[in-house]
Amino acid sequence: MELLGNIYCWFESLFGQNLAEYLWGYNCDTGEYNSINLFNSIGLITIFITFILVLAYYYLPLLLFNHPRSNRWWNWLIILLIAGAINFFIGYGWTINDFLDGNIGDCLMYTRDPDGNIISQLINKKDCWLFGLSNFIVSAMFFVLWSSILKWGSRNCKHSPIL
Amino acid sequence: MSKIYVFGIGGTGARVLKSLTMLLAAGVDCGVETIVPIIIDRDMSNKDLSRTKLLIEDYIEVNKIAETKGKNRFFKTKIKLLNGQLFLQLKDNTQKFKDFIGRNTSMSLENQSLMDMLFSKQTLDLDMTEGFQGNPNIGSVVLNQFDDNDIFAAFADDFKNGDKIFIISSIFGGTGASGFPLLRKTFQTSNVKGAYGQDLSNWGLINNAQIGAISVLPYFIVGSPTDDSLVNSDTFIDKSRAALSYYKTEDNKLDTLFYIADRHTTTYPHHKGGKSQMNNAHFVELAAATAVLDFVSPNVTSKNIHRDKDNKIERTTYKEFGINADLVEFNFSNLTDVTKNLIVNPLSRFLLFAKYMGYTVVKKDINGKEELVVEKVEKNDVFENEHRYQPYAYKRFTGEFRKINSIQKLESVQIKFFEWLLEMEKQNRKFTPFNLLSSSASDFIKGSLNIVKSRVLNFKNWAKVDNELNVQIKKIDKSLENDSRFMELFYRATEELINYKN
Numbered sequence: 001m002e003l004l005g006n007i008y009c010w011f012e013s014l015f016g017q018n019l020a021e022y023l024w025g026y027n028c029d030t031g032e033y034n035s036i037n038l039f040n041s042i043g044l045i046t047i048f049i050t051f052i053l054v055l056a057y058y059y060l061p062l063l064l065f066n067h068p069r070s071n072r073w074w075n076w077l078i079i080l081l082i083a084g085a086i087n088f089f090i091g092y093g094w095t096i097n098d099f100l101d102g103n104i105g106d107c108l109m110y111t112r113d114p115d116g117n118i119i120s121q122l123i124n125k126k127d128c129w130l131f132g133l134s135n136f137i138v139s140a141m142f143f144v145l146w147s148s149i150l151k152w153g154s155r156n157c158k159h160s161p162i163l
Numbered sequence: 164m165s166k167i168y169v170f171g172i173g174g175t176g177a178r179v180l181k182s183l184t185m186l187l188a189a190g191v192d193c194g195v196e197t198i199v200p201i202i203i204d205r206d207m208s209n210k211d212l213s214r215t216k217l218l219i220e221d222y223i224e225v226n227k228i229a230e231t232k233g234k235n236r237f238f239k240t241k242i243k244l245l246n247g248q249l250f251l252q253l254k255d256n257t258q259k260f261k262d263f264i265g266r267n268t269s270m271s272l273e274n275q276s277l278m279d280m281l282f283s284k285q286t287l288d289l290d291m292t293e294g295f296q297g298n299p300n301i302g303s304v305v306l307n308q309f310d311d312n313d314i315f316a317a318f319a320d321d322f323k324n325g326d327k328i329f330i331i332s333s334i335f336g337g338t339g340a341s342g343f344p345l346l347r348k349t350f351q352t353s354n355v356k357g358a359y360g361q362d363l364s365n366w367g368l369i370n371n372a373q374i375g376a377i378s379v380l381p382y383f384i385v386g387s388p389t390d391d392s393l394v395n396s397d398t399f400i401d402k403s404r405a406a407l408s409y410y411k412t413e414d415n416k417l418d419t420l421f422y423i424a425d426r427h428t429t430t431y432p433h434h435k436g437g438k439s440q441m442n443n444a445h446f447v448e449l450a451a452a453t454a455v456l457d458f459v460s461p462n463v464t465s466k467n468i469h470r471d472k473d474n475k476i477e478r479t480t481y482k483e484f485g486i487n488a489d490l491v492e493f494n495f496s497n498l499t500d501v502t503k504n505l506i507v508n509p510l511s512r513f514l515l516f517a518k519y520m521g522y523t524v525v526k527k528d529i530n531g532k533e534e535l536v537v538e539k540v541e542k543n544d545v546f547e548n549e550h551r552y553q554p555y556a557y558k559r560f561t562g563e564f565r566k567i568n569s570i571q572k573l574e575s576v577q578i579k580f581f582e583w584l585l586e587m588e589k590q591n592r593k594f595t596p597f598n599l600l601s602s603s604a605s606d607f608i609k610g611s612l613n614i615v616k617s618r619v620l621n622f623k624n625w626a627k628v629d630n631e632l633n634v635q636i637k638k639i640d641k642s643l644e645n646d647s648r649f650m651e652l653f654y655r656a657t658e659e660l661i662n663y664k665n
Contacts, residue, residue, distance in 0.1 A: 062621055068629035071552045155633050158554045 004043030007141075011134035018108045018122040019095065019131060028105030042094055046087045046139050053083045054146035058154035066156050073161035080143045084136040091135025095128040165325040166197040166243070167459050168318060170251075170346055173338030174211045174442070175379050175451075176331045177202050181215040182444065183452035184222050185583050188576050189513035190236030190654065191505055194459035195327070197241040201314065203251045203346070204338055210441035216249050218579055224572040231643055231651040234658065237513060238573075238650070245317040261287040319363035322372070329455050330376040334406045335399040343376060344413060350374060351416065371474050373418050375458035375467070378410065380424030382447040385431050419467040419480045421454040423447055427491060429591040443586035446594035450484045453505060457482070492593040496610035500665050503612075507596075511608055511615070512657035514584070514597055517577035518607065519545045519628060519653075524585055524599035535588075535599075537581040543602050545625045553629050555636040555652060559645050569646045604628050604660075614663040631656040 005024055012020045023042075025035035056065045057079045064070045098104055104123060106112075111119045151158050171180040180200050187193060200219060204212060222242050229238035261267060266278050266287060278287065330346055332339030349355060350369055357363050381399040413420065425447050458467055469477040487497045495507050521544025527536050541547070546565075550556035564570065587594040601607040604625045605615050622630045635655040639648055 064621075068549070068553060068622065068626045068633065071554075154554075156554065156630060159557050160552070 001037075001040055005037060005039035007138060008039050008043065008134060011137060014134050015095075015127045015131040016123060019104075019127045022098070022104045022108050022123070023095075023131075026105065026108065028107035038094070042091055042135060043138065045090055046135055047142050049086055049090075050083045050139050050142040051146050053079055054143060054150055058147075058150050058157050066154060068156045071157040071160040076147065076157070076161045080140055083143050084139045087139035088132040088136040090132075092128050092132030095131045096125065099123065099125065099128055165195050165327065166199055166321075166323070167195045167327040167329055167455065168199045168201065168322070169455055170328070170330045171200060171202045171215075172330065172332040172342040172346070173204055174209055175333035175339055175448070177204065177209070177212045177215040178442065178444065178448045179331045179377070179379070179451040181211075181218055181583070182448040183455055184215070184218050184242065185580055186449070186452055186456070186506065186509065187240045187242070188222060188225070188238050188580065189506075189509035190239060191456060191509045192236075192460070193240040193456055194461050195240070197243050198455075199243050199245060199318075199321070200249060201245065201251050201318070202249055203342055207250065212250070214441065214579075218576065219244070219249060221572045221575045221579075225569055225576060225650075228569045228573075228644070228646040228650055231640070231647045233640060233643075233651045233655070235651045235654040236509070237516070237654050238576075245314050245321060248314055251314045316357040316361070316363060319357075319365050319369060322365040322369050324368055326368070326372060327459060328369070328372050328374045329458055330374070331379070331451060331455070332376070333379040334410075335379075335381045335403045339379070340402065340406045343378065344410070347374065347376065347413065347416060373468055373470075375419040375421070375454070376417055377421040377423065377451050377454040378406075379447065379451055380422060382423070382425035382428060382445060383431050383442065384428045414479050415476050417479050418469070418476055419458055419482060421451070421457070421482045421484070423451050423454070423484045425592055427489075427592040443589050444583045445590050446587050446592065449506075449587070449594070450502075453502065454482070454484070456505065491591065492595055494594070494596045494610040495608070495612050495663075503663065504665060507612065507614065507663040508658075508661060510584075510596065511661045511663070512654070513577075513580060514607065515604065515615075515628070515657050515661060516653045517580055518543070518602075518604070519625070520574055520577055521545070521547060522574075522577050522581050523602060524581065526600075535585060537578055537585060539578075540602075545628070549625075549629055553633060555629075555632040560649055564645065564649075567646060570649065573650075612663055615661050628656060628660065631659050635659070 008023070009020060023038040025033045025037045027033070027035045056062075057070075057076065059066050064075070109123050110121055113119055147161070151160070169180065169183070171177050180202065183198070183200075187198070202212060202215065219242055222238060223244070225238045226241055229235055261278075266275055270278065328350060330343050332343035334340050334343075350372070351374075353366070353370055355363055355366055363369075380403050384399065410420075425445075429443075429445070431442050457463060460467075467480050467482075469480065471477050485499070486493060486502075487499060490497060495503055498506075521539045521541070522537060523540050523543050524535050525538050525540060526533050527538075528534075529536075546556075546560075550560055550564075565574075581599065584597060585599055588599070596609060598607050598609055604627060605623070608615060632652060635652055638655065639651050643651065
């Protein structure tokens with residue numbers, strides 16, 4: 001299933017091709033994409049979290065969810081930002097852990113000279129932040145998608161936002 | 164379904180009709196489909212009359228959107244005017260009583276002397292365009308011309324088998340005290356002719372129609388006169404006593420006769436009539452209005468009506484109204500169960516509706532004096548503030564919706580409803596069922612009745628109302644016009660939120 005990876009790759013220019021290769025599951029030892037496709041793992045979690053928050057916003061009869069005073073577009077936007085923030089940290093946290101634990105293959109991390117000395121580092125911490133940002137955007141996209149599907153049955157928020 | 168023709172005689176008649184209209188607007192149970200009000204008064208400039216007229220005109224407009232084929236009861240009972248008129252205008256417009264009886268034009272000297280013995284000079288010179296100013300002896304002479312009127316012919320034409328008649332009058336004034344027995348007698352006189360000597364259709368049905376009346380005994384007094392008025396409240400009790408002794412002759416001529424009075428009276432400013440005669444609404448008038456509803460209630464027909472197999476009145480049922488405690492300030496808790504069952508839910512629901520539309524009572528400085536007045540307050544106007552966001556209003560009640568005639572009339576009644584409630588609080592015996600200053604959707608009903616759902620899930624205050632409106636909109640017939648749908652929606656929502664049960 002490459003759909004999620006393709007979506008993330010719309011933002012590949014942000015977090016870099018090498019981190020994208022790692023997330024696609026590229027294995028430096030075999031030269032094939034036979035590791036876990038992390039785009040799918042992170043993407044499914046992102047989709048699930050946005051789904052739960054959208055569902056809560058439109059249907060959960062608790063707190064300010066599905067509430068007659070929470071049906072303004074900015075209330076919806078706040079939930080979108082909360083979902084985005086959660087997914088931002090999931091995207092960042094996942095990649096920075098792999099980065100710090102050395103899980104990313106050497107061929108993707110560095111350019112080395114024939115003696116094996118590192119010429120340049122191809123993936124940096126900044127790329128992890130930027131992947132987090134990409135996940136934020138993907139989260140926002142799914143939030144809009146889920147909203148446009150789920151809102152119609154809501155009692156109090158069906159017209160929030162006006163889409 | 165049948166009709167009831169309600170004849171309101173004099174200022175009290177007009178004010179009781181106003182209270183009846185308020186109750187019907189709020190959706191009280193009424194045993195007939197249509198009420199036909201007719202006000203009889205010579206003092207047509209009386210402000211109480213004009214206020215009642217404006218209210219009934221607004222009601223009739225709103226009633227057009229109240230037929231929703233759903234649950235709605237607000238404005239449900241039809242009010243119909245005969246020939247489009249509310250007033251039975253007496254054709255004779257003679258100003259002075261002495262001219263009416265022809266003392267100076269057609270009487271012999273002996274008869275003139277007799278008249279001078281029977282009536283004082285002040286009475287003979289009385290200007291009757293401002294009513295009979297507490298003189299039933301004049302009223303009984305002048306009012307003896309009911310049938311000489313186009314409206315009477317229209318009444319006869321309109322009357323159908325099963326229709327009922329009800330007469331509202333006060334006993335301590337002039338017009339009501341004299342008009343009531345005259346009117347009753349006219350209805351039960353056979354072969355009454357119209358204004359042009361023609362036979363009146365259906366008069367046989369009118370002769371045998373079920374007929375009830377309420378006689379309102381003193382419940383207010385008036386201050387010292389500031390003009391040449393003949394009204395004197397010192398005579399109210401004596402006049403009532405005299406009239407009551409005469410009313411004994413009405414026994415077995417009425418199906419039901421209701422009485423009401425209040426010894427804890429309010430003193431009104433003294434006006435002999437005209438535009439300055441505008442008395443605050445009083446609970447006695449509300450209670451008197453419930454007499455009409457009691458008379459037509461199918462649940463108590465066997466108690467109210469006693470007729471033999473030939474449809475002749477066997478005996479008159481006498482009823483009085485009372486509250487549970489003699490308090491100077493009272494609320495729903497102090498009413499009897501029958502009255503509570505009749506009015507608590509409708510009044511509370513309609514008030515919640517009016518409050519949602521932004522109407523409330525505020526304290527205002529008027530000429531250096533703090534007064535309570537009814538106003539639409541922007542921040543309290545939940546409808547205005549929320550209709551852009553709430554699903555119930557989406558593409559239905561937005562834009563110019565509030566400017567359409569039926570909704571404007573509805574709001575006009577809502578303002579008057581608030582004023583009516585506020586006026587009842589200003590009496591010496593105050594009926595204060597609501598905290599009118601409250602801007603809350605929950606704590607506006609006084610007393611120990613816990614009838615408003617205080618919390619629905621996580622929704623409080625007006626969010627609770629909006630939530631209910633959003634629930635109910637899905638249950639309403641989509642083919643209804645928007646204004647009718649609005650009415651049905653608010654009835655359903657307030658019914659869910661306010662439900663008093665004994």
